[in-house]
Amino acid sequence: xxxxxxxxxxxxxxxxxxxxxxxQDLLLVRVQAGPHVGWGECEASPLTTIASLVAPMSxxxxxxxxxxxxxxxxxxxxxxxxIGDLVRANSLDLLQADxxxxxxxxxxxxxxxxxxxxxxxxxxxxxxxxxxxxxxxxLFGDSPAETLRLARETHAAGYTAAKFGWGPFGxxxxxxxxxxxxxxREGLGPETALMIDAGTIWQADVERASLRLKVLDECDVTWxxxxxxTGAFEAYRTLAGRAGRVQMAAGEGSHNAWxxxxxxxxxxxxxxxxDAGRIGGISPATDVASHAHASGVTYVxxxxxxxxxxxxxxxxxxxxxxxxxxxxxxxxxxxSYDVTHNHIERDAMGYIHVxxxxxxxxxxxxxxxxxxxxxxxxxxxxxxxxxxxELVG
Amino acid sequence: xxxxxxxxxxxxxxxxxxxxxxxQDLLLVRVQAGPHVGWGECEASPLTTIASLVAPMSxxxxxxxxxxxxxxxxxxxxxxxxIGDLVRANSLDLLQADxxxxxxxxxxxxxxxxxxxxxxxxxxxxxxxxxxxxxxxxLFGDSPAETLRLARETHAAGYTAAKFGWGPFGxxxxxxxxxxxxxxREGLGPETALMIDAGTIWQADVERASLRLKVLDECDVTWxxxxxxTGAFEAYRTLAGRAGRVQMAAGEGSHNAWxxxxxxxxxxxxxxxxDAGRIGGISPATDVASHAHASGVTYVxxxxxxxxxxxxxxxxxxxxxxxxxxxxxxxxxxxSYDVTHNHIERDAMGYIHVxxxxxxxxxxxxxxxxxxxxxxxxxxxxxxxxxxxELVG
Numbered sequence: 052x053x054x055x056x057x058x059x060x061x062x063x064x065x066x067x068x069x070x071x072x073x074x075q076d077l078l079l080v081r082v083q084a085g086p087h088v089g090w091g092e093c094e095a096s097p098l099t100t101i102a103s104l105v106a107p108m109s110x111x112x113x114x115x116x117x118x119x120x121x122x123x124x125x126x127x128x129x130x131x132x133x134i135g136d137l138v139r140a141n142s143l144d145l146l147q148a149d150x151x152x153x154x155x156x157x158x159x160x161x162x163x164x165x166x167x168x169x170x171x172x173x174x175x176x177x178x179x180x181x182x183x184x185x186x187x188x189x190l191f192g193d194s195p196a197e198t199l200r201l202a203r204e205t206h207a208a209g210y211t212a213a214k215f216g217w218g219p220f221g222x223x224x225x226x227x228x229x230x231x232x233x234x235x236r237e238g239l240g241p242e243t244a245l246m247i248d249a250g251t252i253w254q255a256d257v258e259r260a261s262l263r264l265k266v267l268d269e270c271d272v273t274w275x276x277x278x279x280x281t282g283a284f285e286a287y288r289t290l291a292g293r294a295g296r297v298q299m300a301a302g303e304g305s306h307n308a309w310x311x312x313x314x315x316x317x318x319x320x321x322x323x324x325x326d327a328g329r330i331g332g333i334s335p336a337t338d339v340a341s342h343a344h345a346s347g348v349t350y351v352x353x354x355x356x357x358x359x360x361x362x363x364x365x366x367x368x369x370x371x372x373x374x375x376x377x378x379x380x381x382x383x384x385x386x387s388y389d390v391t392h393n394h395i396e397r398d399a400m401g402y403i404h405v406x407x408x409x410x411x412x413x414x415x416x417x418x419x420x421x422x423x424x425x426x427x428x429x430x431x432x433x434x435x436x437x438x439x440x441e442l443v444g
Numbered sequence: 445x446x447x448x449x450x451x452x453x454x455x456x457x458x459x460x461x462x463x464x465x466x467x468q469d470l471l472l473v474r475v476q477a478g479p480h481v482g483w484g485e486c487e488a489s490p491l492t493t494i495a496s497l498v499a500p501m502s503x504x505x506x507x508x509x510x511x512x513x514x515x516x517x518x519x520x521x522x523x524x525x526x527i528g529d530l531v532r533a534n535s536l537d538l539l540q541a542d543x544x545x546x547x548x549x550x551x552x553x554x555x556x557x558x559x560x561x562x563x564x565x566x567x568x569x570x571x572x573x574x575x576x577x578x579x580x581x582x583l584f585g586d587s588p589a590e591t592l593r594l595a596r597e598t599h600a601a602g603y604t605a606a607k608f609g610w611g612p613f614g615x616x617x618x619x620x621x622x623x624x625x626x627x628x629r630e631g632l633g634p635e636t637a638l639m640i641d642a643g644t645i646w647q648a649d650v651e652r653a654s655l656r657l658k659v660l661d662e663c664d665v666t667w668x669x670x671x672x673x674t675g676a677f678e679a680y681r682t683l684a685g686r687a688g689r690v691q692m693a694a695g696e697g698s699h700n701a702w703x704x705x706x707x708x709x710x711x712x713x714x715x716x717x718x719d720a721g722r723i724g725g726i727s728p729a730t731d732v733a734s735h736a737h738a739s740g741v742t743y744v745x746x747x748x749x750x751x752x753x754x755x756x757x758x759x760x761x762x763x764x765x766x767x768x769x770x771x772x773x774x775x776x777x778x779x780s781y782d783v784t785h786n787h788i789e790r791d792a793m794g795y796i797h798v799x800x801x802x803x804x805x806x807x808x809x810x811x812x813x814x815x816x817x818x819x820x821x822x823x824x825x826x827x828x829x830x831x832x833x834e835l836v837g
Contacts, residue, residue, distance in 0.1 A: 063500070067500065067501050067502065067503070068503075069501065069503075069504050070503065070504050071503060071504050071505060072503055073502070073503045073506070073537070075502060075503055076500075076502045076503075094537075095537070095538075095539065096495075096496065096499045096502055096506055096537070096538045096539075096540075097499070097500075097502070098495050098498075098499035098500065098822070098824065099492060099495045099496040099499045099538060099539075099540050101495070102489075102491050102492045102494070102495035102496075102822075103489065103492040103495075103540070105491075106489045106490070106491035106492045107456070107460065107469075107490075107491065107818075108460050108462065109460065109466070109468060109469045109489055109490070110460070110461075110462075110463065110464060110465055110466045110468055110469075111462050111463050111464050111610075112464060112643070113466070113489055136647075139673075140644070143644060143697070144466070144487075144488070144489070144697075144722075145488075145489045145492060146488065146489075146492075146539055146540050146542060146543045146699055146722075147489070147492050147496070147539050147540040149539060150539045217504075250505070251533070251536060254529075280532075280702070281702070282700060282701075282702020282703060282705075282706065283702065284702075284706065304536070304537075306539055307675060308675075309673070309674070309675020309676065309677075310675060312675075313675070313677065313706065313710075317706075317710065329537075329539075425500075425824060425825055426823075426824070426825055426826065427822075427823065427824050428821075428822070428823040429491070429495075429820075429821070429822050429823075430819075430820065430821040430822075430823075431491065431818060431819070431820050432818055432819055433819065
């Protein structure tokens with residue numbers, strides 16, 4: 052079948068706050084081929100991504116992403132790989148293209164799965180899937196007291212793992228950071244796994260990061276996430292060497308499989324964190340999962356938005372039995388919960404399961420989504436090259 | 445002084461052809477602080493980059509690039525570094541931001557140099573500059589006969605170094621590639637340095653690339669550029685090991701200093717090629733030049749557009765005496781020649797010199813530039829957030 056159209060929809064909360072919460076807006080992708088429709092999501096700046104979809108060609112290696120997708124044949128999984136390669140070659144010099152491709156690749160898998168009546172993980176060659184242990188992913192409170200309250204709530208809600216990140220952590224005094232980590236541990240109790248996300252706050256400064264290792268060890272922290280920017284391999288390696296039991300986690304900034312593989316090969320990570328909505332979709336994310344598995348590094352999804360994105364991010368490692376832990380947005384904005392009718396809920400044991408239904412197994416709630424639509428229009432030389440399309444199934 | 449405004453102008457040839465020629469459009473950046481103006485250029489998809497400049501905030505680490513620049517103090521070189529760090533932190537999750545920052549960083553250096561009445565290289569701490577030997581950078585002909593003709597013209601025009609790339613090279617039979625390389629060598633004569641640019645055509649396929657090593661060696665090719673995509677470190681290392689005298693060159697795809705440093709550290713390169721219009725500007729490009737110098741890797745600019753971009757790309761290695769060779773666009777489209785009044789021309793010996801005048805030393809020809817302006821408008825929620833500003837000095 053031939054791909055007829057690729058449409059993007061910019062959804063947003065009415066007010067976007069200047070906080071680390073990435074669930075405040077969302078870029079939905081709809082791909083149509085004949086009677087079949089697939090849905091995806093880019094974890095990306097919506098307007099910038101839309102622009103890269105339709106931007107006039109600059110030269111043969113800087114083409115709008117849409118040109119490498121619409122009109123292509125989509126009959127089996129190799130076509131999805133082929134289309135990804137085409138986008139990467141034809142948009143080699145268009146930096147945003149990897150984020151743009153991400154949602155398209157996800158939608159292509161959803162579409163093909165729906166058509167073949169198979170869940171995406173099965174199309175990926177996974178014969179058996181394993182339950183994942185969700186960790187409650189949330190921001191630090193503004194004060195240690197607030198972090199303590201949040202941690203207690205998380206524990207009361209039955210999570211056996213939790214992550215705190217961003218907010219004030221790393222921005223000020225060591226003592227404040229120590230208080231926050233101790234508050235998180237106190238609130239969660241001794242049994243719940245605790246992860247800390249520094250949000251690249253120390254750039255590449257190993258010494259500033261090292262000052263936090265003592266409290267992380269004392270509070271039995273499983274991983275320290277993104278103490279540094281993605282490229283600071285040497286800083287990661289050095290800190291990993293000093294950190295004892297506390298492992299390093301990173302990778303959400305990877306926008307292609309190479310970058311994630313380099314982190315695995317050169318940065319001394321214990322955990323590689325991949326957002327299918329950024330790395331170019333489910334296809335490269337699956338390559339990274341294989342490489343991580345072969346390298347003894349644990350694969351974890353990065354997901355902070357909708358359950359459509361969650362389903363997409365679970366597919367690449369659904370078959371990896373021992374890579375059990377998974378990121379689970381615990382307090383997303385209404386938008387990212389509302390866009391799907393169904394949700395990936397925890398079972399009685401507190402575990403979640405990758406959907407068994409065809410494609411990504413998620414049913415969009417378009418009526419709800421329409422309430423969040425941000426009408427957008429781009430005009431070049433007096434001609435409208437993008438106008439928010441009608442949001443239909 | 446306080447930065448009052450950052451404006452971007454999308455310029456283009458009337459018709460953009462589906463060829464590797466990156467000089468067919470251009471994104472001009474104007475930064476104003478009080479009475480002072482600086483100019484820069486992004487080597488990037490114009491519409492996508494403009495969108496990233498003004499896109500509504502998604503969350504605290506995905507802000508429009510402009511928000512981290514306008515209103516900032518610009519008094520000395522450390523301010524330019526600080527603003528770059530601010531953009532990278534505030535737009536961490538906005539992939540296009542590095543390309544966007546590139547032209548802004550260049551304009552900030554130009555502005556500061558103009559105000560302090562010093563050339564940018566002096567502000568960078570370079571006490572003495574050295575002439576550069578320009579290589580004529582051009583596309584392969586459609587046929588070996590056409591390549592032969594182009595090479596003869598290049599030789600007749602007095603160039604002592606030339607590079608051929610893209611076009612049919614690597615896309616078909618080995619025999620065709622052999623004919624093209626031999627035609628280039630024949631047309632240039634035995635004395636002219638010859639470089640070959642494969643434009644990432646073999647992705648990471650070492651065996652296909654290796655088939656070309658024999659003719660490259662026989663034709664005394666100085667470097668083979670981008671046989672593989674930027675991330676394929678292992679493929680680069682392996683090919684470098686097999687290539688004997690022919691060195692590997694890469695790096696133009698780097699959009700931050702880390703990536704270029706990784707290529708230097710892990711990919712076995714002989715030459716690192718940096719486009720200041722992509723890597724985040726003159727600041728990170730200069731960091732890469734230092735790292736390359738310390739690592740025994742030769743730094744070369746990547747430039748395929750205007751002489752404003754050429755001046756910007758020369759600054760980071762103007763003081764490196766032995767890194768003599770430089771890319772010089774030999775047949776750019778009229779647009780990229782027309783946008784400046786003055787040009788960096790070859791002297792009687794065939795060498796070029798980084799401008800001695802303040803800033804980047806280039807005088808914009810705004811009247812000519814206006815002929816290429818592409819009127820662009822972006823509307824979000826019924827409000828115009830970008831409309832091509834008036835192009836004034």
